[in-house]
Amino acid sequence: MAMKRALLAVLTFGFALTFGGLATAQTADPLPSWNNGKAKKSIVEFVAKVTKKGSPNFVPPSERIATFDNDGTLWAEQPMYFQLFFALDRVKALSSQHPEWKDKEPFASLLKGDVKGALAGGERPILEIVMATHAGMTSDEFAQIVKDWLATAQHPVTQRPFTEMVYQPMLEVLAYLRANGFKTFIVSGGGIEFMRPWTEEVYGIPSEQVIGSSIKTKFELRDGKPVHVRLSELNFIDDKAGKPVGINHHIGRRPVAAFGNSDGDLEMLQWTAGGTGARFALIVHHTDAVREWAYDRKSHVGQLDKALDEAQTKGWTIVDMKQDWKVIYPPAKR
Amino acid sequence: MAMKRALLAVLTFGFALTFGGLATAQTADPLPSWNNGKAKKSIVEFVAKVTKKGSPNFVPPSERIATFDNDGTLWAEQPMYFQLFFALDRVKALSSQHPEWKDKEPFASLLKGDVKGALAGGERPILEIVMATHAGMTSDEFAQIVKDWLATAQHPVTQRPFTEMVYQPMLEVLAYLRANGFKTFIVSGGGIEFMRPWTEEVYGIPSEQVIGSSIKTKFELRDGKPVHVRLSELNFIDDKAGKPVGINHHIGRRPVAAFGNSDGDLEMLQWTAGGTGARFALIVHHTDAVREWAYDRKSHVGQLDKALDEAQTKGWTIVDMKQDWKVIYPPAKR
Numbered sequence: 001m002a003m004k005r006a007l008l009a010v011l012t013f014g015f016a017l018t019f020g021g022l023a024t025a026q027t028a029d030p031l032p033s034w035n036n037g038k039a040k041k042s043i044v045e046f047v048a049k050v051t052k053k054g055s056p057n058f059v060p061p062s063e064r065i066a067t068f069d070n071d072g073t074l075w076a077e078q079p080m081y082f083q084l085f086f087a088l089d090r091v092k093a094l095s096s097q098h099p100e101w102k103d104k105e106p107f108a109s110l111l112k113g114d115v116k117g118a119l120a121g122g123e124r125p126i127l128e129i130v131m132a133t134h135a136g137m138t139s140d141e142f143a144q145i146v147k148d149w150l151a152t153a154q155h156p157v158t159q160r161p162f163t164e165m166v167y168q169p170m171l172e173v174l175a176y177l178r179a180n181g182f183k184t185f186i187v188s189g190g191g192i193e194f195m196r197p198w199t200e201e202v203y204g205i206p207s208e209q210v211i212g213s214s215i216k217t218k219f220e221l222r223d224g225k226p227v228h229v230r231l232s233e234l235n236f237i238d239d240k241a242g243k244p245v246g247i248n249h250h251i252g253r254r255p256v257a258a259f260g261n262s263d264g265d266l267e268m269l270q271w272t273a274g275g276t277g278a279r280f281a282l283i284v285h286h287t288d289a290v291r292e293w294a295y296d297r298k299s300h301v302g303q304l305d306k307a308l309d310e311a312q313t314k315g316w317t318i319v320d321m322k323q324d325w326k327v328i329y330p331p332a333k334r
Numbered sequence: 335m336a337m338k339r340a341l342l343a344v345l346t347f348g349f350a351l352t353f354g355g356l357a358t359a360q361t362a363d364p365l366p367s368w369n370n371g372k373a374k375k376s377i378v379e380f381v382a383k384v385t386k387k388g389s390p391n392f393v394p395p396s397e398r399i400a401t402f403d404n405d406g407t408l409w410a411e412q413p414m415y416f417q418l419f420f421a422l423d424r425v426k427a428l429s430s431q432h433p434e435w436k437d438k439e440p441f442a443s444l445l446k447g448d449v450k451g452a453l454a455g456g457e458r459p460i461l462e463i464v465m466a467t468h469a470g471m472t473s474d475e476f477a478q479i480v481k482d483w484l485a486t487a488q489h490p491v492t493q494r495p496f497t498e499m500v501y502q503p504m505l506e507v508l509a510y511l512r513a514n515g516f517k518t519f520i521v522s523g524g525g526i527e528f529m530r531p532w533t534e535e536v537y538g539i540p541s542e543q544v545i546g547s548s549i550k551t552k553f554e555l556r557d558g559k560p561v562h563v564r565l566s567e568l569n570f571i572d573d574k575a576g577k578p579v580g581i582n583h584h585i586g587r588r589p590v591a592a593f594g595n596s597d598g599d600l601e602m603l604q605w606t607a608g609g610t611g612a613r614f615a616l617i618v619h620h621t622d623a624v625r626e627w628a629y630d631r632k633s634h635v636g637q638l639d640k641a642l643d644e645a646q647t648k649g650w651t652i653v654d655m656k657q658d659w660k661v662i663y664p665p666a667k668r
Contacts, residue, residue, distance in 0.1 A: 062540055139582060183542070196586045206396055207586030208517070208543075219578040219601055226601075226608040228582050235583075244553040248473060248562050249569075250584060252530045252541030267553055267560075274560040 030176040032326075033169040039282075039324045042317045043173060046280040047180050050256065057278035061181040065255040066280075067247060067268060068174070070188035070195065070212075072261040072302040073284050074203060075166040076155075078293040080301055082162045083190050084126070086149055088115065090133035098132075107132070131232040134191065135215055139228040143197040150198060160332065163202050168330045170259070170284075174203055177257070185209045185255075187247055189239035189264055193230070211246045213238045239264045244271035256280065266307040273314065281316040283307060288322035364510040366660075367503040373616070373658045376651045377507060380614040384590065385514050391612040395515040399589040400614075401581060401602060402508070404522035404529065404546075406595035406636040407618050408537060409500040410489075412627040414635055416496045417524050418460070420483055422449065424467035432466075441466070465566040468525065469549055473562040477531040484532060494666065497536050502664045504593070504618075508537055511591070519543045519589075521581055523573035523598055527564070545580045547572045577602035590614065600641040607648065615650040617641060622656035 034040040050059040071077040091101070091110050101107035106118035106125035119125055134142065150163055158165065174184050184205055186195060192212035199205045214235040217228045238246040244267050247255065257280035258265070258272035265283070273281040285304065286295050296304040311318050319325070368374040384393040405411040425435070425444050435441035440459035443452035453459055468476065484497055492499065508518050520529060520539055526546035533539045548569040551562045572580040578601050581589065591614035592599070592606035599617070607615040619638065620629050630638040645652050653659070 062534070065542075192583070192586070200396070208399075208584065210586065214583065217579055217582060219575045219582075219605065221604065226578065226605045228578065241553040244560065244562065245551055248551060248553075249526070249548065250542065252526070252544060270555065271553065271560045 030179070031169065031172045033172055035324055035326055037320075037324055039317050039319045043176075043280075043282070046257065046278065047176065050278050051180050059256055059278060063253065063256060064177075064180070064182040065185065065251060065253060066177050066182045066257040067185045067187045067211075067251075067255045067259070067272065068170070069243075069260040069262070069265045069268070070186050070190055072286065073167075073259055073265070074170050074174075074186070075162070076292060077302050078295070079157070081190065082155075082165075083194050084129075085153065085155075085162070086146070086194065087129050087133045089149060089153060090145070091129060094133065127234075130191075131215070134194075135230045135232040137230055139193055139217060139230060142193055142230055146194055146197045158329075160329070163198055164332060165329060166202060167284075167325070168327050169325045171203070171330065173259070174205070178204065182257070183209065185211060185247075185251065187238065187243050187258075187268055188212045189237070189242075191215075192238075211238060211250045213242075241267045243268035247271065258282070259284070260307070261286065262302040262304045263307045264302075266310060269307065269316065270310075273316065281311070281314075282319060283311045283316060284319045285321060287320050288325075288328070290322075291328045292321060294322075364513070365503065365506045367506055369658055369660055371654075371658055373651050373653045377510075377614075377616070380591065380612065381510065381514050384612050393590055393612060397587065397590060398511075398514070398516040399519065399585060399587060400511050400516045400591040401519045401521045401545075401585075401589045401593070401606065402504070403577075403594040403596070403599045403602070404520050404524055406620065407501075407593055407599070408504050408508075408520070409496070410626060411636050412629070413491070415524065416489075416499075417528050418463075419487065419489075419496070420480070420528065421463050421467045423483060423487060424479070425463060428467065461568075464525075465549070468528075469564045469566040471564055473527055473551060473564060476527055476564055480528055480531045492663075494663070497532055498666060499663060500536060501618075501659070502661050503659045505537070505664065507593070508539070512538065516591070517543065519545060519581075519585065521572065521577050521592075521602055522546045523571070523576075525549075526572075545572060545584045547576075573598045575601045578605035581605065592616070593618070594641070595620065596636040596638050597641045598636075600644060603641065603650065604644075607650065615645070615648070616653060617645045617650060618653045619655060621654050622659075622662070624656075625662045626655060628656075 031040055031043065049055055049057040050064070052058060068074055071081050075082065088110060091107060095101055095111055101111060106121065106129060109118035150161065153162060154160065155162055155165055177184055186199060186205055186209065188195060190212050192210060192214045195212055196207040196210050199210050200207065216231045216233045216235045218231055219226065219228055236242065236246065243265065247268065254275045255272045256278065258268050259282045260269055261284040269281040273279045286293055288294060295302065296308060365374055365377065383389055383391040386392060402408055405415050409416065422444060425441060429435055429445055435445060440452035440455065440462060484495065487496060488494065489496055489499055511518055518539055520533060520543065522529060524546050526544060526548045529546055530541040530544050533544050534541065550565045550567045550569045552565055553560065553562055570576065570580065577599065581602065588609045589606045590612065592603050593616045594603055595618040603615040607613045617638070620627055622628060629636065630642060
């Protein structure tokens with residue numbers, strides 16, 4: 001009897017610990033920066049149903065692929081894409097090596113501080129600026145340039161480092177999905193080698209799970225040392241219909257959940273939502289002019305028009321940033 | 335006292351189980367199909383040193399990237415690449431829909447059974463055969479065609495299914511590395527969408543860790559249903575200097591271990607071995623004319639010439655298949 005009781009004590013103690021652990025895990029809110037509402041509820045319900053063994057909606061862990069747009073979905077994108085701030089700063093930093101830029105557009109306008117004028121020509125001046133600042137070095141050198149820039153650059157409105165203009169509620173979604181067996185990927189129109197140097201630290205997303213636009217690279221031996229040289233030639237534009245193509249190329253299977261904020265994400269959301277079984281498609285709607293920015297159908301950056309209509313028609317989750325998010329950014333680090 | 339003893343019994347029983355488990359794990363040979371020799375020793379020593387915390391050679395789990403060529407490294411490649419058998423079988427299967435092939439090379443020779451004649455022109459006829467058999471359908475349809483073919487096709491010499499002509503000793507290396515925190519990737523000249531339908535089942539490598547050659551794809555909605563259409567246009571050749579480019583594009587960091595068997599793998603091995611810290615580069619040398627095939631410097635398939643010289647100069651691990659491998663293939667399943 002004594003032995004039986006002792007065993008019982010040990011087992012009970014053990015179970016108590018286990019139950020305690022479970023209770024904590026179940027009652028702790030995985031999305032504390034989200035107000036209770038339809039958006040939060042839809043995320044939690046989706047995760048619950050696809051992870052419940054035996055449920056008709058169960059998704060095996062290997063198929064739990066979630067893809068996230070970056071600009072406007074994981075971090076801010078106003079008043080212009082942050083990678084463009086990087087490019088403009090690089091033009092200034094490199095201008096002493098390029099005396100010819102003083103008389104050559106779009107560089108001349110840029111160096112005079114006229115960003116609007118420099119970019120007025122649309123895609124072509126942007127491409128020229130990108131190639132002048134993103135090509136010619138090795139991939140390792142470029143990664144270091146990006147890191148050095150991020151270490152000191154500040155957003156012109158908030159004065160925050162750009163990596164602290166990520167959305168706290170979305171960081172929680174990333175962590176919540178991973179805690180439930182999801183692999184999280186970035187699928188961005190931004191440069192793949194612009195993002196990889198910092199996505200692991202900032203988002204917990206390793207470089208092999210980052211998909212983006214790219215220029216071509218060339219492998220060569222320099223004095224016997226192997227390097228990747230970045231060439232002035234576009235390789236892939238990971239935007240609009242390019243997003244599902246990038247997903248197919250890098251991941252090779254259809255996501256079960258996708259998160260975006262603009263018409264550039266529409267095809268990714270269509271591809272994700274168009275599969276069989278449980279599916280989740282979410283759009284971050286920028287509705288908070290006070291704490292962030294409010295823009296959608298007429299915006300030059302992150303235009304959300306067709307995708308907003310389709311989200312409403314198809315019942316995708318639409319996040320009303322002003323209503324749904326308790327905070328926008330994580331606490332400042334410096 | 336009784337309680338103390340009982341507790342002790344429970345704890346002892348528990349510890350005994352634990353110790354028993356550990357002892358088994360430590361003494362079981364992770365590479366049972368490898369003869370004891372330099373090659374096996376080099377693999378085990380590399381894994382031991384990069385996983386030992388506090389060691390100067392320690393590699394954190396996120397950096398434990400290992401890349402494997404496929405043809406000739408993970409499965410056989412003689413008398414010709416297995417994907418070419420697939421393409422030839424597809425030409426036969428599709429010939430009734432293409433009456434014009436009777437008078438058009440390389441199809442005419444192929445359909446008469448003259449493979450050598452059909453492929454005599456080098457890259458061009460091969461490309462024509464690939465495009466005629468690999469493009470025009472959706473990615474999902476293509477995956478099904480590959481699976482259906484693998485379910486019945488047999489190797490002409492061994493009469494085995496092609497997926498049973500994988501190398502048992504290499505399956506053990508894959509599992510051993512993964513058990514030690516490595517992410518294992520395929521980096522093959524073969525088609526990315528030809529491999530993905532079966533690599534998870536056969537190698538334990540999920541589709542998002544498969545890198546290969548590709549044709550372009552196009553995303554579109556067909557009656558509202560999103561599909562990826564395979565186009566008759568080359569996208570990327572993942573061979574020779576293309577291999578490190580593919581690795582950089584898909585993974586975004588340098589592997590610490592790479593495995594190949596031919597000159598097509600040389601640049602991948604250079605890129606891997608050229609980094610700082612502990613590095614591992616291995617070449618499978620096909621030396622067993624009885625159990626497999628013996629070929630190297632003069633072979634038309636899987637030529638191993640420059641890479642063999644460089645492996646010897648740089649002290650990379652060279653597997654002598656005849657000496658180092660106890661068995662070649664896993665036990666037959668059917």
